Amino acid sequence: MTDESLTRQDAAYVARLARIDLTDEELDLYAGQLAVVLDHAAQVAALDTTGVEPTAHPLPLKNVLRPDAPRPCLDRDEVLAQAPAVEYHRFRVPRILGDPQ
Amino acid sequence: MTTALHLAEQVRTGAVSAADVVERHLAAIDESDGAVHAFLTVLHDAARRQAAEIDGRVAAGEDPGPLAGVPVALKDNLCTRGVPTTCSSRILDGWCPPYDATVVERVRRAGAVVMGKTNLDEFAMGSSTENSAFGPTRNPYAADRVPGGSSGGSAAAVAAGLVPLALGSDTGGSIRQPAALCGVVGMKPTYGTVSRYGLVAFASSLDQIGPFSATVADAAALFDAIAGHDPLDSTSLDRPAPRSVENLDEGVAGMRVGLPRELVDGVAPEVAAQVRRAAEVLSAAGANVTECTIPELSYGLSAYYLLAPAEASSNLSRYDGVRYGLRVDGDDVEAMMRATRAAGFGPEVKRRIMLGTYALSAGYYDAYYGQAQKVRTLIINAFDNAYRHADVLLGATTPTTAFPLGDKVDDPMAMYLSDVCTVPSNLAGHPAISVPFGADGDGLPIGVQVLAPALCEPLVFRVGAVLEEAAPAPAAPALAAATWTGR
Numbered sequence: 001m002t003d004e005s006l007t008r009q010d011a012a013y014v015a016r017l018a019r020i021d022l023t024d025e026e027l028d029l030y031a032g033q034l035a036v037v038l039d040h041a042a043q044v045a046a047l048d049t050t051g052v053e054p055t056a057h058p059l060p061l062k063n064v065l066r067p068d069a070p071r072p073c074l075d076r077d078e079v080l081a082q083a084p085a086v087e088y089h090r091f092r093v094p095r096i097l098g099d100p101q
Numbered sequence: 102m103t104t105a106l107h108l109a110e111q112v113r114t115g116a117v118s119a120a121d122v123v124e125r126h127l128a129a130i131d132e133s134d135g136a137v138h139a140f141l142t143v144l145h146d147a148a149r150r151q152a153a154e155i156d157g158r159v160a161a162g163e164d165p166g167p168l169a170g171v172p173v174a175l176k177d178n179l180c181t182r183g184v185p186t187t188c189s190s191r192i193l194d195g196w197c198p199p200y201d202a203t204v205v206e207r208v209r210r211a212g213a214v215v216m217g218k219t220n221l222d223e224f225a226m227g228s229s230t231e232n233s234a235f236g237p238t239r240n241p242y243a244a245d246r247v248p249g250g251s252s253g254g255s256a257a258a259v260a261a262g263l264v265p266l267a268l269g270s271d272t273g274g275s276i277r278q279p280a281a282l283c284g285v286v287g288m289k290p291t292y293g294t295v296s297r298y299g300l301v302a303f304a305s306s307l308d309q310i311g312p313f314s315a316t317v318a319d320a321a322a323l324f325d326a327i328a329g330h331d332p333l334d335s336t337s338l339d340r341p342a343p344r345s346v347e348n349l350d351e352g353v354a355g356m357r358v359g360l361p362r363e364l365v366d367g368v369a370p371e372v373a374a375q376v377r378r379a380a381e382v383l384s385a386a387g388a389n390v391t392e393c394t395i396p397e398l399s400y401g402l403s404a405y406y407l408l409a410p411a412e413a414s415s416n417l418s419r420y421d422g423v424r425y426g427l428r429v430d431g432d433d434v435e436a437m438m439r440a441t442r443a444a445g446f447g448p449e450v451k452r453r454i455m456l457g458t459y460a461l462s463a464g465y466y467d468a469y470y471g472q473a474q475k476v477r478t479l480i481i482n483a484f485d486n487a488y489r490h491a492d493v494l495l496g497a498t499t500p501t502t503a504f505p506l507g508d509k510v511d512d513p514m515a516m517y518l519s520d521v522c523t524v525p526s527n528l529a530g531h532p533a534i535s536v537p538f539g540a541d542g543d544g545l546p547i548g549v550q551v552l553a554p555a556l557c558e559p560l561v562f563r564v565g566a567v568l569e570e571a572a573p574a575p576a577a578p579a580l581a582a583a584t585w586t587g588r
Contacts, residue, residue, distance in 0.1 A: 018458040021443040044403040054474030058292045058530025064335040078199040084428035
């Protein structure tokens, strides 16, 4: 966290994690811009937070339950009508497994 | 004076028809929105049908609700069944949700008429509404200036007199900042008081829906209409929401008002001068105003720009070309997803996803995301401490008035700094309002902000009403429609 410089390779790794194809031009742009934001964030990183609990959420979160009773749900055809590709009343996607060879 | 509450009163008593109110506002939109570009979708037919239904209920002796016949605009990240909901993103172009957001059902139940969907920064990420795939919205006070963002379309629609009411969402200031820049009232409620069901998620621990209006009373009425528990949102508070419209005029006598220097120093001199004038107004009205310091507030922005992108990078993983919206073909499913997201997301959304993914990635999680979460705790504790000595806090809403279009689009950090006065309330989950209070030398509106502890909406509105009463009367915006009435 002390070294805020980001390389194109760092940006490419993050883009891969985020599943976005970025051009080399975009990678260079975002590497530079992210470095500026992270530099600003360095003041937060430098704060002494020993013994401070993290806050994930402004409310004390608790599990919310409801009776396990049937109730109306979204209309299947209406939902599927929004999908880019549908087959046999299901979402259709390109192949998921890699080439056998 | 045609406020939303006055319009509703006239419709409920039959003095004017909802049909007439809706026609006048549709005409105003058709005439003026070409110049403003507040709307992405205008629902002419649906609005007319809803107005006719309300008039029918009035004729039958029924009460169509506290906002009967009042036109309302919805930020286009609120789901509307069968009506395009784009989030100003190509990745959702053409998507029609199969359900309505809870707030949409609630405004309709209150009798308000949904006029259309308003422009925003893509997925609510931005402070100028320039990050819209469908082009920027213009500030009604100066066509070459931004309206603020991300709810810039909703703010501009109210400012230009196109609708008396609008809904927006506020993750780091996206209601209050555009309200300040457009000279209207904008309010972010306590986290959990308004259901987020059907609000397209940006940063789920920070997002909250809230009202825009020309007057504080109208904002309170719209808040009352949308607030309250909703079993469809697991973070919705299971308790009655604080009613706000009834005790609006109780004043501020004896109220303790803190003026944190972190929300005054460092903003433009003309903005700071209006905040100090606002403090004098409250003082003259009987409040006990004291200057204070909350140093932790200055860490809010840095923490926010780690936490919000981190949550966004997770929330936006759902846009993968499988179930809705855009798909760009690829050899296998992952190539399809990468190509779809590359083509569908704009530059700011890609930037935030990159930033958030980085902050959450192995080796950086503790230093960035984990540390920002701890700083969030420090900010909450600092607010709690400040509220031992003050009932409300007063400060600037924004560091500057509306800036020129294009001024900050190439400098993300400069754009992010627009949110410095507003993000602390989101991190704490507290309510805050921006009320128009004077203008700068160029006639651009200035907003002052009132902050309060969780569930103290009635206080926020009461202080806002006192400020509104004493605020210099606004000039008519350059792009105002014939329906513009000011306060």
